[in-house]
Amino acid sequence: MTGMFWITGDDLDADQAKAVEGIPEAQSFLLYGPAGSGKTNILLLRAKWLTYRKKTNFKIIAFTASLKRFIAQGCTHYGFDPASAVTQMTFFKEILDEFGVHYELTRSFEPDRTMLAGKVLSLIESKGIDGTYCETLLVDEAQDYTDTELLVFRRLAKTLVLAMDSRQSIYRTTHTPDLPEKLVGGQVITLQYHYRSGLKLCKVADAILSDAAAFPKIQGECKYPESTRPSQVVSATYPSLDAQLSAIAANVAMQIDLYPEEKIGILFPKKDQSTAFEDYLSANPIAGANEVVYIDTLHGSKGWEFRAVHIAGLEALYKMGATQKRLIYTGLLRGKTSAHIYFSGHLPGYLDSALGKLEPPRPMPTLSDLFKST
Template sequence: MAGAFWIGEKDLDEFQVDAVKGIPEESSFMLTGPAGSGKTNILLLRSKWLIFKSISNIKIVSFTSSLKDFIKIGSEQYGLPVENSCTAMYLFKEFLNEYDIPFETSGNFEEDRAMLAGKISSLLAENPIDPIYEALLVDEAQDYSDTELYIFRALAERLVLACDSRQSIYRVSQTQGLIEKLAEGNRVDLKYHYRSGYNICRVAEGLLMDKVTYPGISGSSKYKEKSKPSSVVINVCADLQEQITVILSNLEGELQLYPGERLGVLFPKNLQVAEFQNKLAASAFTQDQRDNICSFTLHASKGWEFTSVHIGGCESLSKMGAVQKRLIYTGILRGKTSVNLYYSGSVPGYIGSALRVLSPPPSDPNFGSLFGDQNADS
């Protein structure tokens, strides 16, 4: 897992170095960059840089608990207090508890986040307070609502907001330009990314065709494609059970090929993840091998990276609404070297279209075949 984090200054490019130490310590800033550009690493290193400057009342805020776990792994490697990492939901609950504001959660993530943000917003409107944190460093800032972002601003003397609009997979309405405004107009754009291979990037680009809103990423990839060619493969299966069987079979070979490296298995739905986890627990894999296999929903996989990624249940993507393309885009870009997609029945046409970039153009069909074999030209 250490490969997910940097081990020395030589690992950083000039833009990453600037993001860690180029902004004055008292300033806020916005950090942008594609998947694999090191945004989460930079939040960790910026946090450590601030601590060296005697700024210690810090929280690194993640959107999901799975990303919080990933950040805690990085915190341990960088020698940072793991308790500095928390989810936004936890941060908001702690704040309300501190001010003795009662609240009741329902267990519905979207309802609960809106309720917590609403209560804090009302409290701040009635009783303005001084910032209670010296710094908040917020990952996946594109997924927060305006209200949540204003709360972060109110609670922190310094605010670092890391974001990539291409990976926005939650249904929130966010005012254009708000993140940069809250970051006092300071901005660092990361130019290069290092995680995903060229072929993986090309397929991901094919999913988001609007190049103005979603700029391409293959041209800025620093992955060493020649030494370890990347791939994206689609697997057609009869049903979910067969998908899981094929995934486990493919993982068996990869555990030998990539010993000790982390492999990801992702699905659109929690029930699919649970089904896979049950089959994994009953498999012949050793405990060490199981520990190297991470299984999440596509939503929960944000921020993680894996040598190989297996995305099952792709036939369910069409039920994920307007975010489905960005969801599979984000999932594919969790992978470094290989991505396998699995589906039963049919998948949205945009996936087949994206995969065509890796195949040579097909030859023209025999015109007669359009009318059936019996009319085909001889």
């Protein structure tokens, strides 16, 4: 697979193929695998398989609007209705609207998601709605949903398909132990290999989430063609965010020629940073950028993939709180061949140390080294 979506059945390995065509249509299951293992594509092909079977009363649930757009592109690529893709917030609002249930949004994500899920669950119980409402729900990024949201999905659908990777959970969501497995009757397909990200990106990602017991390493299961297209991770510090934006633009201009027609991602911790780069490009356009450049936050990049990824403004990463490690982990593994890291001042220690895994061991410093200006 060289693009974002598969072209032929030969692109799938045995576990991926089993998840698409080897599970009975009425069997719920959990699809577990690392970033780049093909989970979203499997959901899309499973939806195409259901379409072929005329079992089209299904929805593909996306966690963010950005991921929904990506999935809708996949629906078009595989030849079925892109309206099948919907965010969980929109899906819940549509159900409440259908049954005439009043709700008021605060425009704050966490309170609104909790309120909507609670109202839909109450509606299900009061109206006796069962799994006939939707034949199949295919839920991407299932690790980011609350228990209540997962229970609502289970109650609404005859068949539930969950795709997840706990290493990429970017919200403060904890599940009742084994709840996802219980909701699908214990049917789990584990994808061992991943194909997107180069070995150097995997090494840095593994060092960011360094607890191997909680976050299994991914570099040992890497099937990226390192020998024919060596990967790289480059980091550099700049005096200001404006200087970072200028450096990104210069690097992207070269990469547009180097990787023709391939997506390039520019990601930031904060929305105002991504907006600043959009403004920079408006004032300093790059030839061909409109067709291939994707600008978003680390949150918004979930589910996407890019030949090259640029992650900037990382001096603000500490402001992301408890999820910051998983955010930068997820953002880094959006990239295939290269990742550029930009910051002003200092990186968080765990990230600086992770990047150091790609460098040769440094000599023991002397006292004179310690008093040198840096």
